[in-house]
Amino acid sequence: MTRDIPERDWKVFKELRTVALERLCDKILHEAKAQIEHPAKSSHEKYLNLFKLIEKRDDDIARGFNDFRRSTVVMQIGIIHKMGLFTGEELRRFSPETQHKVEMYASIP
Template sequence: MSSIPEKDWKLFRKLQSELTAKACELVFRQVNNIANVRSGKEHESYLDLYRLIETEDAKIAEMFDNPTRNNVILKIVTLKKYDVLSVEQLEMFSEETQEFVNRILNLS
């Protein structure tokens, strides 16, 4: 599948802001977890935070950088892989797109 249907492209563009916010919120939750247990181990917590931001930044880029009709199917796969795209949101896409995503992630 090299390109998704126009309807799915428009749906992705419509959901993009909501999905970006969810991805960021998931990162903020992890940041809070690190911050809440840093007492007495501030430097270790700082290093954990630094590694987290590096890792999560790469994931954000993988999910959202430069979406095109030719690569957005891979963005959708990645969003699902990282639990940013919900089952209900995936079900909004065409059956063809859902099947591709499920096949890649072995969800079916």
């Protein structure tokens, strides 16, 4: 599977990448708030759970967003898509060829 995508798709990705990262960060912050506000846990338990959450979610951010290069763009779009951070409408902004490549990548377990 070739990793090249049209220039237009690269520009779309640069825009949507920011939107997807914001969505993921919002989700993480909501999860963190739930950990902090859990009434039955001690402060230390809340801290430990929050630390574990941030560690795990930092890995998610790294996997989907830290390798911002044209040579990895199909993989990045696929990962972000698998994370549920793109809407169907946003995915349709990519060319049919790029959409096909992303679907192929996203279908890999």
